[in-house]
Amino acid sequence: MKKIIYALIVPLVVVSGLVLANRESKHEASKKSTSKPLSAAERKAALKKWEATPDGIKYKKWEASPEGNKVYAGEANIRKHINAFTNMEAVVTSLSLPPGSRVGFGVMVRINGDDYILSFGPETSDKNFLNxxxxxxxxxxxxxxxxLILRSHWVSHAPKYSYPIVSGDYVERESKLIYKRVPRQGGC
Known part of the structure; x- marks a missing residue:
């Protein structure tokens, strides 16, 4: 009987030792892979290298195109409000986003005569997937x-979209708050 117990315990000890050793080596590898931030010169060199790739060339062409210029002009129109986090008046123009959009839940709005994607992020579900x-x-x-009266901390763009993307942080309708982004807890 003792031999059977030993025969069962010895492989268990060996396997658990291998699992723990593997876990520690992965933990050490993840510590080693953390590198210091790139210097300004290194970032500039990496950007130049990326601009030479097909994606970089395509992006530079989009930036110089009339569509890219329109998006940048739209961003410049609201930059002052974004930087100061002040109220902007907006009118909802569409409840659906452009086809193929992957910015999560959002609507199309017009601010100062320009159209924008007002994005709120992905809709998440709680523990019960039905809710x-x-x-x-x-x-x-x-x-x-x-x-609407809205405030935002962020405006961005992507060549995929013909409109600047405004992150919805605070939204009022008829002087009633209908949405306020909850700040993330912990982390960076």
Whole structure:
């Protein structure tokens, strides 16, 4: 009987030792892979290298195109409000985003005569996959031509879209708050 117990315990000890050793080596490897941030010269060199790739060339052509210039002009129109996090008046122009959009939940709005994608991020579900997070629930009641007051910390662009992308951080309709982004807890 003792031999059977020893025969079962010895392989268990060996396997657990291998698992722990493998775990430690992975942990050490992840510590080694962390590198210091790139210097300005290194970043500039990496950017030059990327601009020579097919994707970089395509992006530079988009930047110089009338469509790219229109997007940059739209960003410049609201840059002052973005930097100061001040109110912007917007009108909902469409409840659907351009085909193929991958910015999460959002609507199309017009601010100072320019069209923008107002993005709120991906809709997440809670533990029960049938229940969608209620964070965006008040936004689902928006209608075309609703007048909004919004504030944002971020505007971006992508060659895939013909419009600047405004991150929705704070939205009011008829002087009532309908959405305020919850700041992330912990992390960076």
């Amino acid at each position: 969608v997070n209620n964070e965006f629930q008040p936004l689902h009641s928006l209608k075309v031509n609703d007048k």
